[in-house]
Amino acid sequence: MAKEKIVYICKECGYRTSKWVGKCPNCDEWDVLEEEKVEKLNKIFSLGDIEKNVSSFNEIKIEENFRYKTSVKEMDRLLGGGLVQGEVVLITGNPGIGKSTLLLQLASEYCEYGDVLYVSGEESSAQIKSRGERLGITASNLYLMSEVIIEKILDYVTYKKPKIIIIDSIQTISSEGSLSISGSPSQIRESTLKIVEIAKKTGVCFFIVGHITKDGKVAGPKLLEHMVDAVFNFEGEEGLFYRILRSTKNRFGSTNELAVFSMDEEGLKEIKNSSEFFLSERNEKNIGSMIVPVLEGTKVFLLEIQSLLTDGSNIGIPKRIVQGFDRNRFQILMAIGEKRMNLNIGTKDVFVNIPGGISIKDPAADLGALISLLSVYKNVEISQKIAAIGELGLRGEIRKAFFIDKRLRELEKLGFKGVYVPEANRKEIEKRNYSLKLIYLNNIEEFLERM
DSSP, X not given: XXXXXXXXXXXXXXXXXXXXXXXXXXXXXXXOEEEEEEEEEOOOOOHHHHHTTOOOGGGOOOOTTOEEOOSOHHHHHHTTSSEETTOEXXXXXXXXXXXXXXXXXXXXXXXXXXXXEEEESSSOHHHHHHHHHHTTOOOTTEEXXXXXXXXXXXXXXXXXXXXXXXXXXXXGOXXXXXXXXXXXXXXXXXXXXXXXXXXXXXXXXXXXXEOBOTTSOBSSOTHHHHHSSEEEXXXXXXXXXXXXXXXXXXXXXXXXXXXXXXEETTEEEEOSOHHHHHSOOOOSEESSEEEEEEEETTEEEEEEEEEEEEEOOSSSOOOXXXXXXXXXXXXXXXXXXXXXXXXXXXXEEEEEEOTTSOOBOOGGGHHHHHHHHHXXXXXXXXXXXXXXXXXXXXXXXXXXOSSHHHHHHHHHHTTOOEEEEEGGGHHHHHTSOOSSEEEEESBHHHHHHHO
């Protein structure tokens, strides 16, 4: 017999309580608890029912085509080598950034493995067909459904058994078992729970589109990101023709992976040589510009750090404008430069920019950032065929960089001539042959001597 009771659920973290409170005890957010009616079922499971879901590790067999791959190699790399059977992937991003376009293109690619179902709660089937024709999609086993009830969608899945299903978007889907309106935290949670359950039982893959709020967070409970297998975020500024797809969670691959796509009339296209794409047109020698190979997941990107110094005004605090680089980190590098390299920049306005819209989080870019600042301070030109790798300590020492071989191979591929590297990496580097001139440094004082 079912008993109905009222609980209050936090829409941010999923915390449950029997009484309403203004502040969630779990995540400390205010006014986030919502009322929900639930039914408590007094059901007893037999041992036989439980044992059906238990398997010996050695008895489990993995199919040969365990991963679905496409011709979009950057997407496969982001997924960790392809889409795993039974995987649930959440894709988020600002409105109009290209989520639906990318998924419709991927749906056409995955038709090679079997039937693909595209479910939309926002568009009619005719509207999706119109967009697909513009993208040049002609797959015969791609099916379209305009539906918002999750039970109807999953009944179709059980009956027709498609290989891959795309839900666009989870905020428009609702469950008949919940009394809340569609888009509410409880509806999103219940619908996603049913999707994850059917995915793990049948091996069907799901792509879920998730809306984001004005502060950049996924709309709905934070629990949504914990329930799915992978979370990909679309990034890109309005007016720019490229889009960045970043992996923030992946149970079957590396996190913090990054793929770059260009947007044109025919949809999204992968940019394979992304390092060359992010390097702007440069002269042979520039002042205040340095190239650094940074690691994003398993891939190396070559990015340019640009610095500029101007005389500060006599009134007020000097400006410190940093774009694409951690501002606090750059303040530390400026302090190291003032103490260890005698840079008198305390009264100057400092401007730092990373062209291309990518933010650098790799500490191995420290040395390159400080060299670009030193270049503009001393008005010394830097060859654009030289790069720098190394993390800086407060004593001015240059610390060991990880995955140094991948960074050097990327520099070789794009025709660089020389690179500043930490002395701590010498033993690892000397085991391999490079066409680069390797300049080993222990600290920034040695770099000053070379200048």
